[in-house]
Amino acid sequence: xxxxxHCGALRLEDAGKEITLAGWVDISRNLGGMTFIDLRDRFxxxxxxxxxxxxxxxxxxxxxxxxxxxxxxxxxxRERSSKNANRPTGDVEISVTALEVLNSSKxxxxxxxxxxxxxxxxxxxxxxxxxxRNPVQQNILFRHKLAMETRKYLxxxxxxxxxxxxxxxxxxxxxxxxxxxxxxxxxxxxALPQSPQTFxxxxxxxxxxxxxxxxxxxxxxxxxxxxxxxxxQIDCEMSFxxxxxxxxxxxxxxxxxxxxxxxxxxRDFPRMQYDDAVRLYGxxxxxxxxxxxxxxxxxxxxxxxxxxxxxxxxxxxxxxxGIADQFSNKDLNEMTEWVKRPQIGAGGLVYVRFNTDGSIKxxxxxxxxxxxxxxxxxxxxxxxGDILFIMSGETDKVRKxxxxxxxxxxxxxxxxxxxxxxxxxxxxxxxxxxxxTTERFYAMHHPFTSPKKADIPRMLNGDHETMKSLRxxxxxxxxxxxxxxxxxxxxxxxxxxxxxxxxxxFTPEKAEDQFGFLVGAFEYGAPPxxxxxFGLDRLCAVLNGQNSIRDFIAFPKNNMGRDTMIDAPxxxxxxxxxxxxxxxxxxx
Ligand code: ASP
Numbered sequence: 204x205x206x207x208x209h210c211g212a213l214r215l216e217d218a219g220k221e222i223t224l225a226g227w228v229d230i231s232r233n234l235g236g237m238t239f240i241d242l243r244d245r246f247x248x249x250x251x252x253x254x255x256x257x258x259x260x261x262x263x264x265x266x267x268x269x270x271x272x273x274x275x276x277x278x279x280x281r282e283r284s285s286k287n288a289n290r291p292t293g294d295v296e297i298s299v300t301a302l303e304v305l306n307s308s309k310x311x312x313x314x315x316x317x318x319x320x321x322x323x324x325x326x327x328x329x330x331x332x333x334x335x336r337n338p339v340q341q342n343i344l345f346r347h348k349l350a351m352e353t354r355k356y357l358x359x360x361x362x363x364x365x366x367x368x369x370x371x372x373x374x375x376x377x378x379x380x381x382x383x384x385x386x387x388x389x390x391x392x393x394a395l396p397q398s399p400q401t402f403x404x405x406x407x408x409x410x411x412x413x414x415x416x417x418x419x420x421x422x423x424x425x426x427x428x429x430x431x432x433x434x435x436q437i438d439c440e441m442s443f444x445x446x447x448x449x450x451x452x453x454x455x456x457x458x459x460x461x462x463x464x465x466x467x468x469x470r471d472f473p474r475m476q477y478d479d480a481v482r483l484y485g486x487x488x489x490x491x492x493x494x495x496x497x498x499x500x501x502x503x504x505x506x507x508x509x510x511x512x513x514x515x516x517x518x519x520x521x522x523x524x525g526i527a528d529q530f531s532n533k534d535l536n537e538m539t540e541w542v543k544r545p546q547i548g549a550g551g552l553v554y555v556r557f558n559t560d561g562s563i564k565x566x567x568x569x570x571x572x573x574x575x576x577x578x579x580x581x582x583x584x585x586x587x588g589d590i591l592f593i594m595s596g597e598t599d600k601v602r603k604x605x606x607x608x609x610x611x612x613x614x615x616x617x618x619x620x621x622x623x624x625x626x627x628x629x630x631x632x633x634x635x636x637x638x639x640t641t642e643r644f645y646a647m648h649h650p651f652t653s654p655k656k657a658d659i660p661r662m663l664n665g666d667h668e669t670m671k672s673l674r675x676x677x678x679x680x681x682x683x684x685x686x687x688x689x690x691x692x693x694x695x696x697x698x699x700x701x702x703x704x705x706x707x708x709f710t711p712e713k714a715e716d717q718f719g720f721l722v723g724a725f726e727y728g729a730p731p732x733x734x735x736x737f738g739l740d741r742l743c744a745v746l747n748g749q750n751s752i753r754d755f756i757a758f759p760k761n762n763m764g765r766d767t768m769i770d771a772p773x774x775x776x777x778x779x780x781x782x783x784x785x786x787x788x789x790x791x
Contacts, residue, residue, distance in 0.1 A: 211247020271308035440734035485606030490684025493618035515595035621748030690735025
């Protein structure tokens with residue numbers, strides 16, 4: 204038997220027991236007469252004690268072991284004279300009577316401690332060592348629990364987990380596919396699923412009624428910070444449901460996860476129309492932990508000879524409450540520089556400071572009288588001590604820029620607290636997005652999303668402009684400004700699906716070629732259905748008040764899409780290429 208207990212198990216009441224532990228050397232301390240080793244495993248750390256006077260051989264043996272060596276130690280549990288209150292096992296230590304080195308270790312390239320000295324790159328290259336660190340292990344354990352609780356909840360709600368294939372057919376919508384060449388079908392390729400979307404809809408046609416799957420999805424997108432080419436979804440589909448049923452079910456799941464994993468009772472799940480989210484927060488995923496709703500000022504700010512405003516499509520701002528005293532002119536200049544950075548790309552920033560002494564100071568005082576600015580204050584409900592931040596420009600752009608500024612102000616003012624959780628359903632997304640460059644419509648969600656029932660006649664008969672205003676039965680769950688997931692009620696009618704494909708630029712032949720299997724299935728009694736998918740990695744991060752999904756993935760890729768530990772992607776040899784009938788002609 205390698206061990207009688209884990210390294211996190213022993214307590215004062217175990218004093219006197221003879222036990223055996225196995226684990227890794229966390230640190231060792233040589234204090235002359237005594238040597239101490241902290242032995243670590245997944246469950247905790249226990250102190251081993253060696254006494255030179257009692258057993259010099261053993262003590263000398265203990266002094267030779269290095270960091271991360273694997274040891275087996277037998278001894279007697281005893282009360283510690285100097286206790287460590289920060290550790291569950293901190294009241295005891297093991298007076299070791301036998302020590303066996305199960306394996307030695309090279310000196311690790313970084314310290315295996317909660318706070319490590321290793322940078323990102325080295326930790327990714329030696330991810331198996333990084334995963335030994337307690338905070339990283341806790342994240343992975345958390346993920347395991349979240350998956351378990353999800354399975355439990357959905358299974359109790361009559362969902363069944365069904366696996367869908369990983370080698371599927373490439374489709375032109377959405378992101379780019381990762382493709383896999385087929386050896387036995389020369390010149391042909393599978394694609395890895397961006398999501399199991401079509402399969403889960405087919406499972407509804409098959410009558411499974413409620414499906415879920417914790418499933419890997421693959422998207423070959425340009426990597427932005429915190430995107431992974433492969434990620435995990437909690438993917439679901441339900442039959443005979445309206446939007447309301449889906450929102451309720453997944454609100455229930457979200458509450459369950461917060462409650463069981465964090466002991467947090469979420470309060471309300473407000474709902475907001477997509478249009479309102481964009482108008483009031485400049486974003487379809489507003490962070491509701493703080494206010495600062497947008498106010499539009501066109502009616503007050505135009506026609507005062509301030510050319511920038513006069514030429515702008517939209518003048519819009521936010522009010523930061525009570526910061527006039529703490530926000531210096533230097534801070535204001537800093538914010539102006541911040542919005543001018545290429546990442547934000549704004550031309551400038553106008554501020555109006557309503558000082559606590561009643562005076563008003565603004566960067567555009569030349570053009571606007573105090574009376575004008577008082578009108579602005581009334582519009583915002585601003586009072587003495589507040590500062591308005593105003594931006595102007597083309598509507599979509601300026602909304603995005605102000606949204607970034609709002610979030611940054613939220614950060615600087617400490618309004619985005621990591622232990623506060625504000626969920627929000629964003630509803631009624633546009634069905635289609637018009638792209639000026641390619642002059643075509645794209646599905647805002649995906650091509651199987653249903654328009655709102657009331658919009659169906661307009662979709663079937665309306666003109667081009669009408670199509671831009673169609674609303675979809677599509678919804679996103681947002682928590683603290685992070686999109687946790689989204690879904691939609693699907694089209695289950697062949698005629699409507701064909702119309703949608705046509706709007707998306709598919710010829711009937713191409714639609715048949717790409718999605719004939721699905722549309723064909725709809726002719727055999729497809730039930731009304733809808734679904735949703737949550738990003739599991741992201742949900743883990745948000746529940747822990749963290750930003751990076753990478754920290755919750757055991758073996759993530761870096762921001763170049765590389766796994767530096769196994770060195771992938773990598774070239775394959777000519778034999779393999781020949782078998783796949785592939786000739787490379789790589790242009791650099
Ligand atoms: N398949 C969708 C997605 O990955 C989710 C859904 O509509 O259920 O975003």
